[in-house]
Amino acid sequence: MDIDRIIRKNILALKPYSSARNEFSGKAELFLDANESPWDDDSRLNRYPDPMQRELRRKIAKCFSVPEASLFIGNGSDEAIDLLIRVTCEPEQDRIVQFPPTYGMYEVQARIQNAGVKNILLNEDFSLPVEDYIKQVDEKDKITFVCTPNNPTGNSFAPEVIETLVHETSGLVVVDEAYIDFSDSKSMIEKISHYNRLVVLRTFSKAWAAAGIRLGIAIGNPELIKYLNAVKYPYNINQLTAEKALSLLESKGPYDERRELIRQEREKMRQKLLEIRGIETVFPSDANFLLVRVKDSAHELVRKLAERGIIIRDRSQLPRCEKCVRITIGRPEDNERLLTTLKEILS
Numbered sequence: 462m463d464i465d466r467i468i469r470k471n472i473l474a475l476k477p478y479s480s481a482r483n484e485f486s487g488k489a490e491l492f493l494d495a496n497e498s499p500w501d502d503d504s505r506l507n508r509y510p511d512p513m514q515r516e517l518r519r520k521i522a523k524c525f526s527v528p529e530a531s532l533f534i535g536n537g538s539d540e541a542i543d544l545l546i547r548v549t550c551e552p553e554q555d556r557i558v559q560f561p562p563t564y565g566m567y568e569v570q571a572r573i574q575n576a577g578v579k580n581i582l583l584n585e586d587f588s589l590p591v592e593d594y595i596k597q598v599d600e601k602d603k604i605t606f607v608c609t610p611n612n613p614t615g616n617s618f619a620p621e622v623i624e625t626l627v628h629e630t631s632g633l634v635v636v637d638e639a640y641i642d643f644s645d646s647k648s649m650i651e652k653i654s655h656y657n658r659l660v661v662l663r664t665f666s667k668a669w670a671a672a673g674i675r676l677g678i679a680i681g682n683p684e685l686i687k688y689l690n691a692v693k694y695p696y697n698i699n700q701l702t703a704e705k706a707l708s709l710l711e712s713k714g715p716y717d718e719r720r721e722l723i724r725q726e727r728e729k730m731r732q733k734l735l736e737i738r739g740i741e742t743v744f745p746s747d748a749n750f751l752l753v754r755v756k757d758s759a760h761e762l763v764r765k766l767a768e769r770g771i772i773i774r775d776r777s778q779l780p781r782c783e784k785c786v787r788i789t790i791g792r793p794e795d796n797e798r799l800l801t802t803l804k805e806i807l808s
């Protein structure tokens with residue numbers, strides 16, 4: 462299916478910003494084109510970074526085994542979410558589809574673009590409501606966001622079910638795999654060559670332990686990715702971020718030992734939390750957090766923990782998350798401290 466049909470007309474017609482360095486292809490010796498300072502006091506920070514992040518692109522493409530042209534590199538995957546909506550959704554006309562409860566930024570970015578938001582609730586067991594989706598999806602729905610493992614419920618969706626969504630919509634299906642490194646699930650990245658309307662988001666903010674550098678990627682059909690690259694800020698990845706990301710890629714990447722430790726701690730915490738009197742349910746999780754339902758007020762629990770210096774996330778206002786909090790898995794000693802404090806508060 463033709464990607465251009467999904468893209469807004471003004472974006473199809475856009476001539477992106479281009480710098481002299483972008484247009485030059487020989488061996489450069491003297492840079493007097495970009496009104497920078499000529500003095501390099503601090504590892505090339507006097508210069509603008511490479512707008513197309515060529516070295517980083519090469520290494521990320523290799524790491525994820527995808528062609529360079531299918532990669533958008535962003536200021537966190539939040540930038541990819543924003544740009545995907547901006548290139549596809551005509552304000553006041555088009556919509557995104559999401560499956561609440563889910564990650565909040567899909568809706569926020571859609572609202573900023575003044576696009577509509579079609580909410581189709583997850584089933585009670587947190588599975589995808591495929592029948593409802595088939596009934597409700599239409600040609601104004603330009604993007605369907607699927608988060609797997611889902612934040613905040615922690616469960617994953619089977620690739621075949623996600624593929625059904627791709628077949629049922631004429632828009633994009635964006636699969637947000639921010640937490641997939643903590644799960645046993647198979648990535649949808651390898652399906653990208655089969656479906657040109659499928660996009661996968663990954664981030665360095667979770668298992669890569671680098672939320673502070675702000676680096677996320679979108680992987681998709683080059684025909685679509687070229688529009689994300691056309692609308693991004695020219696220098697969206699700063700030099701310090703690029704250098705840190707290169708060093709992470711050259712070392713082991715997501716640290717296997719720590720990822721394994723988080724998974725073990727997650728299961729240990731699940732058991733121990735269930736033993737605490739005021740806790741009703743701890744949902745199974747494929748991510749680095751647990752969704753926990755308490756017997757009394759989630760809001761009160763969050764407040765009492767905060768008084769003791771511990772911050773967790775109140776999710777009780779979200780649909781299907783009545784009386785629920787989301788707890789990130791920390792280091793073993795952090796988890797112990799939380800358990801001790803919870804016992805004090807809840808018993």
Ligand SMILES: Cc1ncc(COP(=O)(O)O)c(C=O)c1O
Pocket residue numbers: 536537538539540564608612637639640663664665666672675676677
């Ligand atoms: C599902 C999901 N996607 C994306 C993000 C944001 O990732 P980034 O830090 O790459 O912007 C988060 C952050 O918590 C998330 O939970």
